Amino acid sequence: MSLLEIKNAKLKIDDKDILKGLSLTVNKGEVHAIMGPNGSGKSTLSYMLAGRDGYELESGEVFLEGKSLSEMEADERARSGLFLAFQYPVELPGVGGMSFLREAVNSRRKFLGEEELDHLAFVKEARKVASKMFVKDEMLKRAVNVGFSGGEKKRFEILQMAMLKPKISILDETDSGLDVDALKIVSDGVNAQRNDDNAIVVITHYQRLLDYIVPDFVHILSDGSIIKSGGPELALEVEKNGYAGLINAA
Amino acid sequence: MVATQETIDKVKEVSSTYKYGFVTDLEAEKAPLGLSEDIVKFISHKKKEPRWLLEWRLKAYKKWLSMEAPNWAMVDFPKINFQDIYYYSAPKTKPKLNSLDEVDPELLRTYEKLGIPIKEQEVLAGVAVDYVFDSVSVATTFREKLAKEGIIFCPISEAVQSHPEIVKKYIGSVIPISDNYYAALNSAVFTDGSFVYIPKGVTCPMELSTYFRINEQNSGQFERTLIIAEDNTYVSYLEGCTAPQRDENQLHAAVVELVAMNNAEIKYSTVQNWYPGDKEGKGGIYNFVTKRGNCLGKKSKISWTQVETGSAITWKYPSCVLKGDDSVGEFYSVAVANNAQQADTGTKMIHIGKNTKSTIISKGISAGKAQNTYRGQVQIQKNAKGSRNFTQCDSLLIGDKCGAHTVPYINQFTPHARVEHEATTSKISEDQLFYCLQRGLDTEQATSLIVNGFCKEVMKELPMEFAVEAQKLIGISLEGSVG
Numbered sequence: 195m196s197l198l199e200i201k202n203a204k205l206k207i208d209d210k211d212i213l214k215g216l217s218l219t220v221n222k223g224e225v226h227a228i229m230g231p232n233g234s235g236k237s238t239l240s241y242m243l244a245g246r247d248g249y250e251l252e253s254g255e256v257f258l259e260g261k262s263l264s265e266m267e268a269d270e271r272a273r274s275g276l277f278l279a280f281q282y283p284v285e286l287p288g289v290g291g292m293s294f295l296r297e298a299v300n301s302r303r304k305f306l307g308e309e310e311l312d313h314l315a316f317v318k319e320a321r322k323v324a325s326k327m328f329v330k331d332e333m334l335k336r337a338v339n340v341g342f343s344g345g346e347k348k349r350f351e352i353l354q355m356a357m358l359k360p361k362i363s364i365l366d367e368t369d370s371g372l373d374v375d376a377l378k379i380v381s382d383g384v385n386a387q388r389n390d391d392n393a394i395v396v397i398t399h400y401q402r403l404l405d406y407i408v409p410d411f412v413h414i415l416s417d418g419s420i421i422k423s424g425g426p427e428l429a430l431e432v433e434k435n436g437y438a439g440l441i442n443a444a
Numbered sequence: 445m446v447a448t449q450e451t452i453d454k455v456k457e458v459s460s461t462y463k464y465g466f467v468t469d470l471e472a473e474k475a476p477l478g479l480s481e482d483i484v485k486f487i488s489h490k491k492k493e494p495r496w497l498l499e500w501r502l503k504a505y506k507k508w509l510s511m512e513a514p515n516w517a518m519v520d521f522p523k524i525n526f527q528d529i530y531y532y533s534a535p536k537t538k539p540k541l542n543s544l545d546e547v548d549p550e551l552l553r554t555y556e557k558l559g560i561p562i563k564e565q566e567v568l569a570g571v572a573v574d575y576v577f578d579s580v581s582v583a584t585t586f587r588e589k590l591a592k593e594g595i596i597f598c599p600i601s602e603a604v605q606s607h608p609e610i611v612k613k614y615i616g617s618v619i620p621i622s623d624n625y626y627a628a629l630n631s632a633v634f635t636d637g638s639f640v641y642i643p644k645g646v647t648c649p650m651e652l653s654t655y656f657r658i659n660e661q662n663s664g665q666f667e668r669t670l671i672i673a674e675d676n677t678y679v680s681y682l683e684g685c686t687a688p689q690r691d692e693n694q695l696h697a698a699v700v701e702l703v704a705m706n707n708a709e710i711k712y713s714t715v716q717n718w719y720p721g722d723k724e725g726k727g728g729i730y731n732f733v734t735k736r737g738n739c740l741g742k743k744s745k746i747s748w749t750q751v752e753t754g755s756a757i758t759w760k761y762p763s764c765v766l767k768g769d770d771s772v773g774e775f776y777s778v779a780v781a782n783n784a785q786q787a788d789t790g791t792k793m794i795h796i797g798k799n800t801k802s803t804i805i806s807k808g809i810s811a812g813k814a815q816n817t818y819r820g821q822v823q824i825q826k827n828a829k830g831s832r833n834f835t836q837c838d839s840l841l842i843g844d845k846c847g848a849h850t851v852p853y854i855n856q857f858t859p860h861a862r863v864e865h866e867a868t869t870s871k872i873s874e875d876q877l878f879y880c881l882q883r884g885l886d887t888e889q890a891t892s893l894i895v896n897g898f899c900k901e902v903m904k905e906l907p908m909e910f911a912v913e914a915q916k917l918i919g920i921s922l923e924g925s926v927g
């Protein structure tokens with residue numbers, strides 16, 4: 195059974211077709227990269243998967259470990275192990291990072307039938323993970339994403355991923371806004387979480403990220419559907435020639 | 445008690461001089477319905493009060509008769525029939541239940557969500573506790589500890605008997621009987637409340653709070669509290685509790701007076717969770733409260749912190765009169781109004797002395813079709829040179845049927861002062877909710893988290909032990925308001 199299966203997904207926003215019959219299968223242990231021009235529907239796909247209001251499928255279906263997502267709300271999907279690193283992480287004024295993370299982690303643990311972490315145990319764990327990602331403790335004390343630099347926000351997303359230990363992670367342009375060193379740190383953070391039991395979908399514009407997080411498959415998303423799939427070499431081709439040739443050929 | 449017979453005699457003496465005499469049965473457990481001079485006398489008699497207090501009450505009653513109920517607040521409710529209220533009934537012992545199994549499960553669920561320990565749940569719900577808990581022994585230990593410091597902490601009715609000179613000196617000194625309609629009413633018919641006296645140089649060794657949680661006050665609908673802090677003192681007082689409180693009395697009109705002398709600090713925190721009524725507001729409490737503190741002494745400080753989540757209608761403006769030079773007034777408020785609740789609350793900061801400072805942080809949260817109004821006055825009098833006020837007034841709207849209103853009044857009579865006012869209105873954004881949901885929080889957790897983030901500046905002013913409960917309470921008050 196595949197971990198994630200998207201079957202002929204169609205989705206409209208404001209009467210405009212955005213996803214036009216998109217199919218994708220992700221198995222455990224795999225890393226997939228999705229590339230595609232601006233406005234092609236990459237973020238829309240990630241919102242659809244995460245179950246955001248207004249991003250319901252018009253037709254088609256999505257299965258997470260064989261279970262249809264259509265009846266699951268966003269929070270249920272998250273607790274089931276679906277994680278989305280936002281292209282634009284959202285600020286939560288006054289909400290401390292530590293307490294936010296703790297509620298998130300405990301929701302997931304509860305779902306998994308694991309014991310909830312008490313304050314002390316949690317703080318210890320969070321600090322451990324944070325130090326691996328070179329995230330300062332001080333950042334966990336601040337309000338979630340408030341006043342974070344672009345790069346800090348992205349790092350904090352991956353920190354959350356590391357804490358939540360999702361089955362499937364969708365990273366929407368996590369590399370954008372990262373400096374060279376941060377890109378390496380974040381990529382190491384992601385790679386450290388790869389195992390035979392989970393999978394990662396990275397959405398990116400730049401081949402460079404894929405030097406660090408080496409994908410098993412690369413897909414080109416254009417105008418709401420996947421027009422070409424291949425191995426890492428496909429990303430190099432995009433880097434060299436742009437999308438035009440691929441789109442015309444499709 | 446020594447004064448008893450004498451007082452009764454005096455009451456009788458006074459009453460016989462009135463035209464209609466004293467028709468009420470003095471031995472009754474409950475005063476007859478309605479309000480009259482007789483009823484005022486009945487209450488005073490029941491409490492075995494000295495004559496001066498009876499006269500003070502009667503004066504207040506006459507004043508009240510000549511006054512009109514205020515109608516400037518942004519609240520809407522049917523006219524109250526003051527003759528349809530009982531003004532005195534003997535303190536009731538609650539129907540005792542044998543175990544928590546007999547308690548309304550709805551109530552228990554709320555206690556549980558609030559994280560109130562089982563033992564306290566039992567007391568709050570009125571379960572007969574046979575182990576000699578606690579309620580008695582804890583109270584006794586407290587009293588002993590306080591007495592050692594010379595602190596007087598007792599029901600005001602007791603203070604009237606034991607320390608009449610202090611009560612007489614200060615009662616009505618901050619909020620005169622003619623102050624407003626509900627204060628006049630309270631002065632005429634108040635039944636009980638707390639009295640705190642901190643003698644010179646004493647820092648109160650504990651929060652005056654836990655005591656109340658365990659000994660649920662039965663002081664009824666017209667509560668009266670008086671706190672006096674002499675020179676160089678500190679006291680922190682917490683009123684109310686997060687556990688939902690129901691009451692058969694719809695109208696609550698409390699009066700709280702605080703007096704701070706030189707270099708004294710009073711921190712007064714309130715968590716108000718009276719029954720708000722059903723979704724339409726039916727059956728909810730009308731909470732019309734007058735609270736004011738006098739910073740009489742130099743460098744004195746009075747700080748009000750309130751978390752108001754209950755009541756159908758809240759009409760409440762805890763205020764500070766900053767008379768002493770360099771005195772400080774603070775007001776930190778969270779007011780949550782959901783469904784049909786109406787809250788009109790805020791503060792008054794009256795700067796009289798030089799270099800006086802005030803800070804106002806108000807966080808109003810509206811949901812459902814509730815209306816939430818911040819009404820605040822900052823007055824800088826002519827001699828209050830070098831004074832400063834900072835006001836921050838934030839409103840958060842949940843849904844689009846509710847309302848938030850900000851009504852600031854600023855009267856500045858000297859140019860040598862600085863008054864700053866900032867106001868914002870925001871909504872919980874769809875983005876924020878989705879972000880939280882995506883991390884596995886459910887809608888209610890997410891709302892609670894975002895709202896508590898919004899209130900953080902105020903919540904951190906609450907005594908630690910209550911802050912956690914108050915946070916949960918805010919979440920619970922908003923349940924079902926999103927999504």
Ligand SMILES: Nc1ncnc2c1ncn2[C@@H]1O[C@H](COP(=O)(O)OP(=O)(O)OP(=O)(O)O)[C@@H](O)[C@H]1O
Pocket residue numbers: 207208212230231232233234235236237238239281
């Ligand atoms: N809420 C919305 N209302 C109207 N149009 C929308 C909405 N959300 C997305 N779209 C449109 O859907 C299309 C796909 O947008 P999407 O954000 O998925 O693109 P993307 O591939 O992530 O682009 P980028 O690389 O710039 O991040 C765009 O044309 C966008 O304008």
Ligand SMILES: [Mg+2]
Pocket residue numbers: 236237238281366
């Ligand atoms: Mg995008």
